[in-house]
Amino acid sequence: MTLHTKFRALGASVAAALMVASTASAMELRAWNIHVEDYPNSIALESFAAEVAEKTGGDVTVKLFHNGVLGNQPDAIEQVRLGILDMGQFNLGPMGQSIPETNVVSLPFIFPSIPKMYELMDGDVGDAISAGMEDKGMRALAWYDSGARSFYNSVRPINSPDDVEGLKLRVMSNNLFVGMVEALDGNATPMAFGEVYQSIKTGVVDGAENNPPSYHSVNHYEVAQYYSLTEHLIIPECVCISNAAWDKLTAEQQEIVKTAARNSAEEQRTLWQAREAASMEAVQAGGVTVNTIDDKGPFQEKMAVVYDGFLAENPDLSDLVNLIRNAN
Ligand code: BDP
Numbered sequence: 001m002t003l004h005t006k007f008r009a010l011g012a013s014v015a016a017a018l019m020v021a022s023t024a025s026a027m028e029l030r031a032w033n034i035h036v037e038d039y040p041n042s043i044a045l046e047s048f049a050a051e052v053a054e055k056t057g058g059d060v061t062v063k064l065f066h067n068g069v070l071g072n073q074p075d076a077i078e079q080v081r082l083g084i085l086d087m088g089q090f091n092l093g094p095m096g097q098s099i100p101e102t103n104v105v106s107l108p109f110i111f112p113s114i115p116k117m118y119e120l121m122d123g124d125v126g127d128a129i130s131a132g133m134e135d136k137g138m139r140a141l142a143w144y145d146s147g148a149r150s151f152y153n154s155v156r157p158i159n160s161p162d163d164v165e166g167l168k169l170r171v172m173s174n175n176l177f178v179g180m181v182e183a184l185d186g187n188a189t190p191m192a193f194g195e196v197y198q199s200i201k202t203g204v205v206d207g208a209e210n211n212p213p214s215y216h217s218v219n220h221y222e223v224a225q226y227y228s229l230t231e232h233l234i235i236p237e238c239v240c241i242s243n244a245a246w247d248k249l250t251a252e253q254q255e256i257v258k259t260a261a262r263n264s265a266e267e268q269r270t271l272w273q274a275r276e277a278a279s280m281e282a283v284q285a286g287g288v289t290v291n292t293i294d295d296k297g298p299f300q301e302k303m304a305v306v307y308d309g310f311l312a313e314n315p316d317l318s319d320l321v322n323l324i325r326n327a328n
Helices: 003-025 040-055 073-082 100-106 114-121 124-135 175-182 193-201 212-217 243-248 251-285 297-302 304-313 315-325
Strands: 027-032 060-065 087-091 138-144 149-153 168-171 187-190 207-210 226-233 237-242 289-292
Touching (some): 040 251, 060 251, 168 175, 212 251, 237 251
Antiparallel strands (some): 138 237, 149 226
């Protein structure tokens, strides 16, 4: 064998070894998303996936499943916790049943404003919640905006807590939200997001509560035409990854994935602001009567029982609750 062919042979075997190594380390992360493809969150997730693929040279790819095709949110959360699914773009509301720390942001009226929510979630509060998630099998890579949720129904506008009395309202799956509606003398029905449109249409419930983009994107506004801006819940969302998937990434890949998620959150927050305004216009053009509520005090007072019950059951979370409340 000449020196030349020897080197060629060596080169070929090194190349083969590299190929094996790169195939072995190539990883596809399957990611759950409930939203339609043109929703701000979905668009931002696409950017996330593109950045991860590019920066890892294709060694890590993210396969996105939009429209909730992989199942409802409470189930998907459990699957990510167990490592059956790799990733999810979750609202923290339905996480409360398995990850207690996430419940602090599901307390009604806890954040004084969206900018304050960003600041706290990007700091100590977000870190504490993510630590709680890690104990339960997943971690948050970045926080998305989900605006403020307000009530909508097919019966009457809500101006004061009395107007909620007797209304059947769908809530996300979490006992805190049942307590919230009951504190207003309404009837709460926890239900999967995908069932809400039909349930309002057929009168199983009178309405639900959500932010303007979701009220619009899945057409709830068509069947519940009173939208009352109670803005009672500001619940952030996460781009989450299972601990099992995270641990399979190299340190360098983890850094890439985290940075890409944070970059996507910046994009999502910008897209969100624009989409909120557009959705408000669209639902009104679609016949919705919107009413604002200048004094939310009477609603807030009714929530004392929700806070008392929560703190009695979760005394260890009172510091986290106070951290947010004192930031007011
Ligand atoms: C939307 C959230 C989504 C929830 C949905 C709901 O983005 O994660 O599943 O509300 O009400 O705003 O279930």
